[in-house]
Amino acid sequence: MNQDIKITITDRDGVSHNVEAPTDMAMNLMEVVRAFELAPEGTIGICGGMAMCASCQCYVLSDHDLPEKQDDEEAMLSEAFYVKDNSRLGCQIQMTPEMEGLEVELAPES
């Protein structure tokens, strides 16, 4: 039995949105942002979720235990702008029950 989880996403205009994300659809955070249209089409998920464009960069505000960064995410973030210590690529964060209560903020478009 899979349940929706509640997460909080602050968009690029600083507006925070509480959304319910399904955990049974193999969705990642980037896809949740697109599904709820929290960033204009064409400004997020440009590469489709291959960790190859950094358009879904976000700052993780809650202290969730996130899966370790893979090499490609690490490499992409090292070429991205506005990167902070808590930067992650949304496309690499899967919506699982463990992500309940996750709080993130979208990084500026670049």
Added chain:
Amino acid sequence: MGIIMIKTDILIIGAGPTGLFTVFEAGLLKLRCHLIDALPQPGGQCSEIYPKKPIYDIPAYPEILAGDLTDKLLEQSKQFQPGFTLGERAETLEKQDDGSFIVTTNKGTKHQAPVVAIAGGLGSFEPRKPLIENIASYEEKGVAYFIKDPEIYRDKRVVIAGGGDSALDWSIFLADVASEVTLIHRRNEFRGALDSVEKVQELKNKCKINLITPAEVTNIFGEDHVEGVEVVKTGEEPFRLDTNCFIPLFGLSPKLGPLATWGLEIEKNAIKVNNSLDYQTNIPGVFAIGDVNTYPGKLKLILCGFHEATLMCQAAYQIINPGKKYVLKYTTVSGVHGFDGTSKTAPKAVVKKIE
């Protein structure tokens, strides 16, 4: 020299998979195509962002690399001799009195056609510029985001920033051209083809490339031209590095750009089209196909772009040949007859008596 006007039947903006397949479908209808793309090579995202990644939903290809798909599409439409204006961005669209359109690029190249097909994906790829406050004032004055002519770096001191393939490849190339090449990256690790990484290592060992990692360029100095950059090595004091040229290579990001000012109906960064008929936009004669368009139920898939391109070509045929009757012909029956004189046809069945 007068202004040259490139004339064609269908002017395609965007040389990604959808644009390339349009050439084939148009060719079957004896319509010629010319493609404009801001990137220096055809393939769009497939060649620029993920050439080595597999795609699994191209019909009849259980798996194909994006770069190989581009090659196959080029091969498939080769006999229809498409023209290309590469490395130039379509800037303006002007409707003429005779109903045709003139599209001019940022470099001033002019193209004229009765039909324009926008297959621009997410837009034209623009370089991602690092967040250095005064960088814009040094563009064309020592700062470049593309390397067009490597010769201008001969015997100059060059600083390259970035950690991907283009940063590696250009560092290798310029090591033989420039008097000094410095490569700066935020990490010690680079993301690139293995042999590029190894080659940079070798050139670094031979002191032909000066490698500074993990570090970042944080400022640019110079009166009217780049004279130096400020480099911050993680955890250390900033220092000045003298250089004539600073080349940040942080990849490209697509922007809808000038298309947005052409009077097209735009919704969610995409061009609205009539999907019940022919993918025409609100400007008659201008179509939008592939990822760049939107309509109820739109899916941004390559295979949907192929379908849209095919239907669009039928509408283009009617515009170019008004009133002419057309019957669909199957390639298996009619073959493929190129503008280059080549023909492909299915072999005739063998009809022979068995004694």
